[in-house]
Amino acid sequence: MTQDRSRSISRFADLPALFAEMTATPEFQRAFGDPIPLSIIQPGDEPGEHDMPDPLHAQADCAGIIATIFDLLTDTRLDALAPEIAWGTVNSFHFVAGKLEKQEDAVVDELRDMMRRSEPSEVFNTELEEKQLLCQSLSEQREAVECMRDYAAETFRVLSGRPWSPARGSRVSKAATATQVSIQDFLRARELADRERYRPRGPIVVASGHAEWHDWQLLWDRLDSILARIPHMTLVTTAQRKGFDAIVASWAGNREVQLVTYSLTGSGRGAPFARNRKLVDLKPVEALLGEGSGIQANLYQALRKAGVPIHAFRKADQAPAEKVAPPERGRLRRVA
Structure with missing residues (x-):
């Protein structure tokens, strides 16, 4: 377990000082700090060298997005709406992660089918390599979005006093501690x-x-x-x-x-x-x-x-x- 070097926060104004003394968590370092050399942004695109967001910037901005909602609405007549709006923002990460997981599963099924009908041709091997790269790219994207979702959800927990959970289904990821x-x-x-x-x-x-x-x-x-x-x-x-x-x-x-x-x-x-x-x-x-x-x-x-x-x-x-x-x-x- 990583040593807890956090300190309590309750307002958006506390975040700059908090992040100034932090480095990106291991989850963000894993998800953003070591990208695969080539990636495919979306199906149909050519492979290319594409940058990933900076790990610490991604971490800080995920917390900042949720904290800004509470900072804007708390102690106003819209105070009661802050948790609902923040919940929906976290849920948008969850929705995209689920969408990527379905795409990844579909590509995995295609790869299994290709392996069953393996052909000794250059065209087939090229198609197989591109399909593998697409699968790796989707997996990388999903893990990054799951990482952002989990950190946004943790910020939601801090500021709302209750854990974030999806309306339906489950929230699990490699980085999650409380599932x-x-x-x-x-x-x-x-x-x-x-x-x-x-x-x-x-x-x-x-x-x-x-x-x-x-x-x-x-x-x-x-x-x-x-x-x-x-x-x-x-x-x-x-x-x-x-x-x-x-x-x-x-x-x-x-x-x-x-x-x-x-x-x-x-x-x-x-x-x-x-x-x-x-x-x-x-x-x-x-x-x-x-x-x-x-x-x-x-x-x-x-x-x-x-x-x-x-x-x-x-x-x-x-x-x-x-x-x-x-x-x-x-x-x-x-x-x-």
Whole structure:
């Protein structure tokens, strides 16, 4: 693990001083500092020598883009919109990374097909070399965009107080320390041994509660006690974007615990209860439940029947909202 030489930041004005004392993180050095000699910018282009952005400039500007949004809107009547707009900006990196990954996968399939029908001709060999270079170029682009996305997401976490996560699917990369994946990828990884990036890292702890929940300290303290006993835990939530689940997700991002978001699949009134049954099927070792609707009550009963230890919280257990201080700003972490 790289030594943490960061210091706390909360405003855009803090960034110049912060970056003045920093060098580019290992992730940016890997993604931007050692480009392949020749690259193809997009399919159909000729190979050429193209520069990559400077690693430190790329790192600083990724943080600056997100921080500028908060600096502009905080303490104005648009304050509440800052996290939404910043989320969308991070998501644009995520969207492009996903698009590049699909293109890369398509080229890999073409390469496999070419290898199966290998021909001893100069034209075929030239086409094969260009296809390999295109695949390498797409991989390089994807890793660079993933690196920018992860740093922008970390800046979002620092300034919003909650981890960034995509609306659908998973966010994984070679540089990620705290990985958040969708339940579809999580379940698929249990069957496919080669999906190491999505593989759950440890015993499962389930968490679910009401969307109206404000006492974050109550939940963080209990989660910290669970983490002390189960240091390699994987946290599975019911994927609500505010309240109990959002507080739990924020803790996971802060403590670098793998988070699996189990969003609803299917429609109809029975979908949440079907999800509850599947949560129990994951064989969690513990559960953290907040008083909520009949969905949480049903999950409580199902987990209790399965013999899962449950940490149950009533709404009345919370401190009064006016006495709950907001969580302190995080740190912009340097991770290896």
